[in-house]
Amino acid sequence: MRVRTFPAKLVPAAALIILLLTAVTAACGGDEATPAGTTAEQPASTVPTVALPSSTVQPPAQPPKKNPTPATTPVPSVMPTVIPAVVATPLPPPTATIPPTLRPTPTSAPVPAGTPGPSPVPQSAALRLDVTFPPEDMVVDTDSITITGFSSPDATVSINGTLAIPNTEGHFSLELTIFPDDNPLAIEVIATSVAGEELSLVRTVIFVP
Amino acid sequence: MLRLGFIALILGLALIAPTGIAGAAVPRQSPQTGIFGEVVGITGDHPRAVAGEIDITLDTRNGPLEITANPGTAIRVPGLEQPTVDDIPLGSAVAVLAANGQAVSILVKPVQPVRSRHFTGIVTGVGEDGVVDIQDANGRKISSPSASDPSILKPGDLVTAVLEQDLSTGSLLITGLDRALDNLKRIEAALERAEKTQAAGKLSVLRQRLNENANRHLTLAQDVLAGTDSSRHSQYQERLTGAQNAYARGMSRFGAGKPSATVSGIVTSIDPERKLLTVQPSRLPALQVIIDGATAIRFQGRDIPFSRLDLANRVQARYNLESRTASRVLVSAGATLDKTAAQELLTTVDPGAVNGPIIQLDFDTSYDALPRITIRDSASQATVTLNVLPQSVLLVDGSPTSLGKELLDTKVTAIFQPDSLELIELDSQAGVGDSPPVRGVIHRFVAKALPGNLSIMTKDGKIRSFTRTGETVVRRDGRRVSINEVRLGDLVRANTRILEAAGATGNAAPVLEVLSLSSPPPASIKGVIAGITSADQGSIRVTITTNKLDMVVILVNAETQVVQRGKSIGAGGLSLGQRVVNGAYHPITGKTDRLTVQPARTARISGEITLVEEYLSAVTIQPRRGDPVILLFPKTDPPAISRKNKRGLKFSDLKTGDRVRAAFYDPATNRALRLVLAPDPDLDY
Numbered sequence: 001m002r003v004r005t006f007p008a009k010l011v012p013a014a015a016l017i018i019l020l021l022t023a024v025t026a027a028c029g030g031d032e033a034t035p036a037g038t039t040a041e042q043p044a045s046t047v048p049t050v051a052l053p054s055s056t057v058q059p060p061a062q063p064p065k066k067n068p069t070p071a072t073t074p075v076p077s078v079m080p081t082v083i084p085a086v087v088a089t090p091l092p093p094p095t096a097t098i099p100p101t102l103r104p105t106p107t108s109a110p111v112p113a114g115t116p117g118p119s120p121v122p123q124s125a126a127l128r129l130d131v132t133f134p135p136e137d138m139v140v141d142t143d144s145i146t147i148t149g150f151s152s153p154d155a156t157v158s159i160n161g162t163l164a165i166p167n168t169e170g171h172f173s174l175e176l177t178i179f180p181d182d183n184p185l186a187i188e189v190i191a192t193s194v195a196g197e198e199l200s201l202v203r204t205v206i207f208v209p
Numbered sequence: 210m211l212r213l214g215f216i217a218l219i220l221g222l223a224l225i226a227p228t229g230i231a232g233a234a235v236p237r238q239s240p241q242t243g244i245f246g247e248v249v250g251i252t253g254d255h256p257r258a259v260a261g262e263i264d265i266t267l268d269t270r271n272g273p274l275e276i277t278a279n280p281g282t283a284i285r286v287p288g289l290e291q292p293t294v295d296d297i298p299l300g301s302a303v304a305v306l307a308a309n310g311q312a313v314s315i316l317v318k319p320v321q322p323v324r325s326r327h328f329t330g331i332v333t334g335v336g337e338d339g340v341v342d343i344q345d346a347n348g349r350k351i352s353s354p355s356a357s358d359p360s361i362l363k364p365g366d367l368v369t370a371v372l373e374q375d376l377s378t379g380s381l382l383i384t385g386l387d388r389a390l391d392n393l394k395r396i397e398a399a400l401e402r403a404e405k406t407q408a409a410g411k412l413s414v415l416r417q418r419l420n421e422n423a424n425r426h427l428t429l430a431q432d433v434l435a436g437t438d439s440s441r442h443s444q445y446q447e448r449l450t451g452a453q454n455a456y457a458r459g460m461s462r463f464g465a466g467k468p469s470a471t472v473s474g475i476v477t478s479i480d481p482e483r484k485l486l487t488v489q490p491s492r493l494p495a496l497q498v499i500i501d502g503a504t505a506i507r508f509q510g511r512d513i514p515f516s517r518l519d520l521a522n523r524v525q526a527r528y529n530l531e532s533r534t535a536s537r538v539l540v541s542a543g544a545t546l547d548k549t550a551a552q553e554l555l556t557t558v559d560p561g562a563v564n565g566p567i568i569q570l571d572f573d574t575s576y577d578a579l580p581r582i583t584i585r586d587s588a589s590q591a592t593v594t595l596n597v598l599p600q601s602v603l604l605v606d607g608s609p610t611s612l613g614k615e616l617l618d619t620k621v622t623a624i625f626q627p628d629s630l631e632l633i634e635l636d637s638q639a640g641v642g643d644s645p646p647v648r649g650v651i652h653r654f655v656a657k658a659l660p661g662n663l664s665i666m667t668k669d670g671k672i673r674s675f676t677r678t679g680e681t682v683v684r685r686d687g688r689r690v691s692i693n694e695v696r697l698g699d700l701v702r703a704n705t706r707i708l709e710a711a712g713a714t715g716n717a718a719p720v721l722e723v724l725s726l727s728s729p730p731p732a733s734i735k736g737v738i739a740g741i742t743s744a745d746q747g748s749i750r751v752t753i754t755t756n757k758l759d760m761v762v763i764l765v766n767a768e769t770q771v772v773q774r775g776k777s778i779g780a781g782g783l784s785l786g787q788r789v790v791n792g793a794y795h796p797i798t799g800k801t802d803r804l805t806v807q808p809a810r811t812a813r814i815s816g817e818i819t820l821v822e823e824y825l826s827a828v829t830i831q832p833r834r835g836d837p838v839i840l841l842f843p844k845t846d847p848p849a850i851s852r853k854n855k856r857g858l859k860f861s862d863l864k865t866g867d868r869v870r871a872a873f874y875d876p877a878t879n880r881a882l883r884l885v886l887a888p889d890p891d892l893d894y
Contacts, residue, residue, distance in 0.1 A: 153399035155392075165395070166395070169402075181283075183314060184305070193418070194422040196346075
């Protein structure tokens with residue numbers, strides 16, 4: 001019987017293909033089999049350990065090194081979390097030809113209209129807010145978690161009612177304790193500016209001891 | 210080459226191995242699990258339900274999952290004090306801590322903050338008891354104790370307060386204070402850094418932000434100064450001058466322009482020779498600004514010359530505080546509906562509306578049954594049968610008619626009460642082509658016949674422009690009315706009809722054939738009184754925080770029926786902390802018809818702990834003025850104790866000499882509900 005052996009000259013090519021596939025798998029998350037809804041079934045190593053900063057502001061704040069993004073790539077929540085409270089819905093483009101004179105508006109609407117405030121901050125310079133850690137829907141195995149993110153340097157930022165003042169680069173961070181009564185914990189991050197802008201985000205974490 | 214290939218193969222296999230392990234589920238030591246998902250089913254009709262167990266089906270990333278809620282499951286729903294499983298809405302996103310299939314705690318995830326909020330305004334008072342009064346640009350006012358040191362504040366300062374509301378006690382607390390001049394310092398530091406690193410893009414953005422912050426701060430400070438009485442005028446003026454100088458220095462240093470403010474109101478006088486414009490704000494003294502060659506005057510996004518301005522134009526003029534020269538004048542075509550009021554009103558727009566042919570008429574009125582009409586909705590093909598009441602409005606070609614067989618197969622728009630399926634209004638005329646019904650609220654309105662003279666905020670929050678011509682039929686509750694009866698905030702019903710689509714005759718705003726309106730109903734209000742301030746004509750302006758920490762301002766006057774425990778107490782009987790359990794107000798004007806309140810659930814004290822009695826679990830607090838108060842700390846239900854930002858303290862952490870920024874307690878039993886301590890040591894009290 002003639003046994004056909006794998007051609008030796010193809011071994012390097014096969015090895016390279018395997019390497020390539022490995023890389024692609026890793027890039028795509030590589031853990032699709034991990035239960036997402038029951039995140040606590042992840043191996044213990046995939047539940048990030050949270051770094052605890054010594055102060056509320058870390059210049060410049062970076063995502064905690066001991067807090068890598070969990071192996072289960074978080075899927076964005078179904079519910080929108082960014083509430084651009086002060087970004088006014090833009091009016092439609094001009095539709096009218098400018099009248100010869102802008103006649104007085106008759107008192108057809110005698111209801112006292114709200115006095116319009118100052119014009120909004122130009123879009124290019126508008127307030128920013130992003131939370132870099134934790135991602136949406138995360139399970140943690142410690143009762144402390146450090147929230148990090150960035151906003152505009154002049155913004156007033158609070159996390160669950162506690163001020164988290166941004167540094168000159170706009171980075172902010174704050175350590176929160178997850179008490180049993182607040183587990184799961186909704187993390188409310190609000191940024192406002194003196195100019196009247198407001199943005200907010202909500203993240204949710206579950207502490208599983 | 211061959212050897213290299215084998216090495217690569219082994220390396221590749223070695224890399225695959227841990228990936229595979231990561232994908233497998235490894236049981237944890239803890240029996241608890243964390244679950245995120247969407248509620249798709251709640252079932253309580255099984256034998257176990259007798260024991261109070263209810264099955265909740267979740268749609269998770271891994272598919273459906275069932276958990277059981279039992280009487281011990283802690284449930285939290287945003288805005289509700291003591292929710293149960295029944296309060297969990299289907300479709301809501303939840304986070305669940307579970308053990309062995311039983312839910313330990315369930316959190317309905319809030320889509321926006323509900324426990325904390327920012328409030329930016331001018332400090333109008335700092336009491337000895339640590340209570341800070343802040344008033345914002347919209348006339349809202351809060352009076353609340355502060356966990357942060359309030360002595361850093363002076364009346365006239367612009368500050369952003371971080372607020373936290375405790376639903377169980379109804380207490381509002383300032384947990385953080387950020388002064389606007391500290392924001393200025395931060396932006397200056399950021400500008401300095403950007404200059405050093407030569408980050409041109411950042412510099413430009415930061416300069417714009419500095420300019421806008423200065424404008425807003427100085428505008429607010431000017432408004433408060435103009436509206437204050439003489440006793441505080443000099444104090445406010447001093448703070449305003451200080452702020453103006455601080456911004457002037459910063460803006461000059463970083464090339465961000467000069468300090469400006471904005472005045473908004475109606476043009477009451479124009480001096481074409483000296484190019485002076487007088488603007489009259491709604492509640493403040495008039496202000497005159499200078500127009501020069503550099504002033505940009507804009508109307509609907511286009512530059513217009515000074516000569517086009519006319520008396521009674523609504524304008525926003527941004528002007529240099531020193532020279533009073535306007536850099537920009539924005540002209541708006543008409544009054545615009547306040548955004549908060551618009552959002553409130555949109556929830557009441559046409560809760561039920563259907564558009565399609567009448568497919569069945571039922572006149573059988575035996576047994577006192579009402580006539581019924583069945584319509585097939587053109588969009589969904591669903592049918593709806595409506596009860597026709599004597600007061601239902603029926604219109605054919607715009608004219609009132611009665612119910613008859615000739616209506617069969619007529620294409621109509623019907624508006625109805627979704628709960629009772631009672632017909633409110635039925636209109637036989639169909640819209641143009643496939644145009645969807647226009648539903649919303651009047652957002653802006655100009656009576657003059659101009660293209661785009663009316664804008665409607667539709668139910669999806671978008672603002673759409675329309676043209677109302679002399680031929681447009683305006684109806685309110687089915688009756689034809691004059692154009693002069695159109696009001697901002699009027700509800701636009703689904704039988705509003707477009708005659709001419711946009712662009713048909715070169716007109717970018719669709720022409721309305723029928724504008725069908727109804728008056729906005731009174732809005733209901735519930736919450737806790739967070740601030741009271743005087744308003745025009747003897748009325749008072751009351752700021753109420755809702756359970757989700759939204760802030761609503763209502764106007765209460767002598768005509769408002771204010772009731773507490775069955776007794777009329779009048780506007781003068783309102784006080785901070787009272788709970789508004791029932792009330793109705795007009796969402797546009799804020800005027801309130803009736804208000805039912807309950808006494809404040811908690812009392813509050815601040816001071817120094819002078820005695821800690823461990824065996825009694827009691828502490829004595831001596832306020833700065835008045836008698837000491839003994840508070841009890843029951844072990845079974847201990848109150849929340851915090852010191853600055855540190856929470857979760859215990860009774861054993863309390864000691865004599867501790868400063869209490871705010872202690873909330875039950876006035877009937879003196880049971881402590883919440884205690885906020887000053888940082889230790891606290892020399893600022």
